Amino acid sequence: MLDSIQALSQCVRQDLLPELKLESVAPHDPVVVHRVPSPWRCLGAGNYAAVFLHPDYPDQVVKVYAPGRPGIEAEVEVYRRLDDHPAFSRCYFSEAPFLLLKRLSGVTLYDCLHKGIAIPPQVIHDIDAALDYVRSRGLFPHDVHGRNVMQHEGRGLVVDVSDFLNAKPDRAWQDVKRAYWWIYRPLFLPLGLRVPYVLLDWVRAGYRLFRQLGGLGLR
Ligand SMILES: Nc1ncnc2c1ncn2[C@@H]1O[C@H](COP(=O)(O)OP(=O)(O)O)[C@@H](O)[C@H]1O
Ligand SMILES: [Mg+2]
Incomplete structure (x- = not known):
């Protein structure tokens, strides 16, 4: 598990982040994803970040905060306090601007x-x-x-x-x-x-x- 988290974060740094283009056009509207390098897939976007999946790591997702959007440290702290509960994801690793989270199917x-x-x-x-x-x-x-x-x-x-x-x-x-x-x-x-x-x-x-x-x- 630890190995796969390390490998995935390396992949995020090397392949995803340099090619990814995210923009927060308006703070109350979802972040716009202009470019996603293959084979990554965008699972969704919120007002702060967009979430991506790599086919080789089907159990984890990468949440990337858009430039200028705050809140990543607070999110890490919330996951620390929530601990392990079936109704929530978990945070495995964080390094601004991204978090590695447990994938929730649904x-x-x-x-x-x-x-x-x-x-x-x-x-x-x-x-x-x-x-x-x-x-x-x-x-x-x-x-x-x-x-x-x-x-x-x-x-x-x-x-x-x-x-x-x-x-x-x-x-x-x-x-x-x-x-x-x-x-x-x-x-x-x-x-x-x-x-x-x-x-x-x-x-x-x-x-x-x-x-x-x-x-x-x-x-
Ligand atoms: N752990 C996850 N597993 C699968 N999909 C996710 C996960 N986290 C987020 N998503 C998808 O990405 C979207 C945006 O993520 P979200 O955490 O809501 O971003 P924001 O903080 O910007 O609102 C969600 O609406 C959902 O569709
Ligand atoms: Mg959201």
Whole structure:
């Protein structure tokens, strides 16, 4: 295992980083991946980083922070405090701008909505339990939304823990749950509806605006 982590980090330094082109165009939008050297594959991008897989190392992923995006040290510290728990990834190694993480197989709930993959209630319960565990480790669930949670074989996983040192109250997961029980479960789940990405992006932008207005006391 240690050998494979060393070999993978060497591969990241030599082959991935020199060829990779990442750009954070706007802090509230996902990082744009302009170029990925073969045979690496991009598994996803968030507002801070993009995540890559090398076919020779199917159990690990490489999370690379975009130039100018902060937070890598905080993410390492969160993984240290979370220790080993089945609902989360693990951090094997870090060296700015990248982290080597355990690969979580699964589909983000955001992609499930788009693809029409059913999200059973157990997934929501698992994530709730995982977030209780987060609090028990002196951390704060933060930024827990559809791109940061996944399901795999009917169980819920939390894929992004990078903001869990941030003690500022955050309602994101409460709001996801509310939408799940009031809209998704009664309507989308039984009808097997798919939601186009454009609509998901509108919801994301509308939600941010709604929260900003709320923060200003205009709600
Ligand atoms: N450990 C992992 N295993 C598999 N896919 C992952 C893993 N971590 C992240 N991803 C994918 O990469 C995307 C971006 O990663 P994320 O940690 O959310 O970045 P950011 O901190 O920029 O939001 C996720 O939405 C998910 O699709
Ligand atoms: Mg994320």
